[in-house]
Amino acid sequence: MPIGIIESLDHEARGITRQEGKAIFVDGALPGETVDYASFRRKPNYELAHLVGVLKPSTVRVQPRCPHFGICGGCAMQHMEPSAQVAAKQRVLEDSLWHIGRVRPQTMLPPIHGEPWGYRHRARFAVRKVERKGGMLIGFHEKRSSYIADMKTCAILPPHVSAMLVPLRELIAALSIAERMPQLELAVGEHCTALVLRILQALTAADEKLLRAFADRYQVIFYLQPKGPDSAYRFYPVDGPRLSYTLPEFGLELDFRPTDFTQVNHAVNRILVRRALGLLEPQPGERIADMFCGLGNFTLPIARSGATALGVEGSPALVKRGRESALANGLGDRVEFGVANLFDCTEESMGKLGHFDKMLIDPPREGAIELVKALGANSPRRIVYVSCNPATLARDAAVLVSLKGYRFVAAGAINMFPHTAHVESIAVFERD
Structure with a gap:
C-alpha cells in the first residue's frame, strides 16, 4: 500500500501528495498528514486515489457530524475543522x-x-424509488455517481428541513406518481419554506389530499412544476406567507420564486x-x-x-x-x-x-x-x-x-x- 505525505488541498478539497514527480489526489486526506492510499485512476501525469488510512493525522482533522459523509456528494470537508476550511479556501x-x-x-x-451548520436555505434533491435500499430515496447524489445517497438527515440543511427528509420519503412513496417525480427543490424564506415537486404526470385527487395534509402538518408550501422552472406554480396553500429574504442593515425585503436564483x-x-x-x-x-x-x-x-x-x-x-x-x-x-x-x-x-x-x-x-x-x-x-x-x-x-x-x-x-x-x-x- 503506497504511503504519502499530503502537501496541500486542490480546488476539490482533495489532498495532494507526490510520487516521483507525479501528483496523487487523495480523497479525504488533509495537509500535513501521512496516509495510506489506493489509486483508482492512473494517468501519465497524475493519479486519483482513495484514502485507506491515516498514519499521522492533521491537528485540524475532526469527526464528521453527518453519518452520510464520505458517501454523499453534498459535502467534501466535514473532516476538517471549520476555521481551517476557511483558511484553505483563502x-x-x-x-x-x-x-x-x-x-x-x-x-x-x-x-x-x-x-457552518444548518445554513443551506436552497437545495435540489434527486428523487428515485430504489427497492434494494428500502424504497423511496430523496437526497443529493453520491460522490462521483448518479446514485442517490440514502439520506435520513442532513446537517447543512436547516434543522426543520432535515427533520422532514424521512416524512417526505414516506409522502412521495405514497403518491400514485411516485415514480414520475424525479426532483424536489427546496427554498427557505424569511417567513416560510417552499417545496417544488417536479411532476411528469398529473396528481390524482388522493395525491392532492396527501400533499395538503403534509403541508398543514409541517407548515410548508407546495409548488408543482410540470415542465421547466418557469412552469412552477403555487399549489397549496394558495394564500399565506410569501417567499422572501431580508437585508436588515439596508431595510430591504426581496420577494422571490422558489425556482429563482438566490444565495x-x-x-x-x-x-x-x-x-x-x-x-x-x-x-x-x-x-x-x-x-x-x-x-x-x-x-x-x-x-x-x-x-x-x-x-x-x-x-x-x-x-x-x-x-x-x-x-x-x-x-x-x-x-x-x-x-x-x-x-x-x-x-x-x-x-x-x-x-x-x-x-x-x-x-x-x-x-x-x-x-x-x-x-x-x-x-x-x-x-x-x-x-x-x-x-x-x-x-x-x-x-x-x-x-x-x-x-x-x-x-x-x-x-x-x-x-x-x-x-x-x-x-x-x-x-x-
Missing part, C-alpha cells in the same frame, strides 16, 4: 489568482464566514452585501452599475445608500421581480433595471448604457470575460467583483490589470458553502 483563491491570472492583490481581505446562505449573504457596499462606497450623485444583478441583491442596497443604480441581467423574469422589489421598498426613483446578454457584450453595447462611476460584477461560474473586455476608456474608476469561481475570477482579473489599466487592490474568500469545496470570493479593482 489559499485556493490566492493560488488561482497567481497560477492562472499571474496577478496578486495588494491586500488580502479577511475571509467572510458564518455558522443559499442568508447569513453569509448579509455579510457579503455589507462588505461589497463598504468596498464600493456608493455616494449620492454617483451612477453605479450592478452587472448580472439577478433579483437586485446588490442593486437595491446600492440605491438605498444614495446612489443611482442600474441593474443589468439576462433573465427578463428576474428583472421583472427586481423592479417589483424596488417599488415595494420605495426605491423606484433610484433604480433602473435592464435586460441584456452580458456574455455577448461589446464596447459599443456597453457605451450605450452610459457612464458609470463604479460597477459591481456578480457573474455565474463562467465569469465575465466579454464584459471586462468590453470596458472602454470611459470605464468606471472602481469595480467590485463577486465571484463563485476562482479560476474565472483570475482570468478576468488578468484582463482588468494587464489590458484595462486597473490596480488589483484587494481580494478575499467567502465561505458561502461550508464543508464543500466551493470557493466564492470578492475582489476590488481601481483605476486612476
Whole structure:
C-alpha cells in the first residue's frame, strides 16, 4: 500500500501528495498528514486515489457530524475543522489568482464566514424509488455517481428541513406518481419554506389530499412544476406567507420564486452585501452599475445608500421581480433595471448604457470575460467583483490589470458553502 505525505488541498478539497514527480489526489486526506492510499485512476501525469488510512493525522482533522459523509456528494470537508476550511479556501483563491491570472492583490481581505451548520436555505434533491435500499430515496447524489445517497438527515440543511427528509420519503412513496417525480427543490424564506415537486404526470385527487395534509402538518408550501422552472406554480396553500429574504442593515425585503436564483446562505449573504457596499462606497450623485444583478441583491442596497443604480441581467423574469422589489421598498426613483446578454457584450453595447462611476460584477461560474473586455476608456474608476469561481475570477482579473489599466487592490474568500469545496470570493479593482 503506497504511503504519502499530503502537501496541500486542490480546488476539490482533495489532498495532494507526490510520487516521483507525479501528483496523487487523495480523497479525504488533509495537509500535513501521512496516509495510506489506493489509486483508482492512473494517468501519465497524475493519479486519483482513495484514502485507506491515516498514519499521522492533521491537528485540524475532526469527526464528521453527518453519518452520510464520505458517501454523499453534498459535502467534501466535514473532516476538517471549520476555521481551517476557511483558511484553505483563502489559499485556493490566492493560488488561482497567481497560477492562472499571474496577478496578486495588494491586500488580502479577511475571509467572510458564518455558522457552518444548518445554513443551506436552497437545495435540489434527486428523487428515485430504489427497492434494494428500502424504497423511496430523496437526497443529493453520491460522490462521483448518479446514485442517490440514502439520506435520513442532513446537517447543512436547516434543522426543520432535515427533520422532514424521512416524512417526505414516506409522502412521495405514497403518491400514485411516485415514480414520475424525479426532483424536489427546496427554498427557505424569511417567513416560510417552499417545496417544488417536479411532476411528469398529473396528481390524482388522493395525491392532492396527501400533499395538503403534509403541508398543514409541517407548515410548508407546495409548488408543482410540470415542465421547466418557469412552469412552477403555487399549489397549496394558495394564500399565506410569501417567499422572501431580508437585508436588515439596508431595510430591504426581496420577494422571490422558489425556482429563482438566490444565495443559499442568508447569513453569509448579509455579510457579503455589507462588505461589497463598504468596498464600493456608493455616494449620492454617483451612477453605479450592478452587472448580472439577478433579483437586485446588490442593486437595491446600492440605491438605498444614495446612489443611482442600474441593474443589468439576462433573465427578463428576474428583472421583472427586481423592479417589483424596488417599488415595494420605495426605491423606484433610484433604480433602473435592464435586460441584456452580458456574455455577448461589446464596447459599443456597453457605451450605450452610459457612464458609470463604479460597477459591481456578480457573474455565474463562467465569469465575465466579454464584459471586462468590453470596458472602454470611459470605464468606471472602481469595480467590485463577486465571484463563485476562482479560476474565472483570475482570468478576468488578468484582463482588468494587464489590458484595462486597473490596480488589483484587494481580494478575499467567502465561505458561502461550508464543508464543500466551493470557493466564492470578492475582489476590488481601481483605476486612476
